[in-house]
Amino acid sequence: MGMFQRFVSKATLNDDDFAEDEDYFEDGEEYAEPEGTDTDVSPIRAVAPAVDIARIVTAKPASFADVRGFAEKFRSGLPVILNLAAADDAARHRIVDFATGLCFGLHGDLNKISGEVILMTPHSVHLESQRPDGDSL
Template sequence: MGFLDRINQKAVVEDEDFAYEDGDFVDYTDEEYFESEDADVTPIRSVANVDIARIVTVWVSSYKDIKDFAVEYRNGLPVILNLSEAADNERARIVDFALGLCFGLEGVFSRISDDVFLLTPHSVSIDSRGSDDEHDFAR
């Protein structure tokens, strides 16, 4: 008997495993248990179509503070990352981490200014308005 045969044999459900005592089984074939066709049904909406209720802004000055924005971004919230108070060597480490976080979660990392970055989850799109030219935030 091969390896897969042994797994398949263990996965087979025996009828005796599902034996019912008298009174344990309820027959739901009566029409009263089914909803009528006149029932109001709410259409199902995709979660991606729901507007984001909040955007998190975080001022990070050292690498040890990255958890402040990483947890929020991992939970699917857009994050504005302000590094104006970070030293240059710390800024490089934080940006590298944020780039890896965005890449790993299939999001977008955008530069807003020299000190401010936008981390956008894959479920959120960025729209630009106010000019005929498209803005390239991902410089």
């Protein structure tokens, strides 16, 4: 018998494996759950979100040193509005690069609202855009 066949014969259950179990119960006796065990299955229920998505954080970073505050809020699952009006061009580029990487790493989205305002939405928040006539895009 080859090595593979020996492995298969050891890994599969044969009727001989159950022969010992047949003698375990008396004739006519059936298996019963031990007392004190609960065999009822609880229904599936929705889990409440851990984060209150009705909150939106507004951040006005003036330099790259200010990114930690909004990054921790976004990491906890809150949408963040970044107002970059107070940052100079070099800081603005660094902050936007950081925000882009943060959104990518946490599966969120980065949306440009205006030239100086960016909206960061976590993966749990869906942003719906609408046209001026009220139709969804």
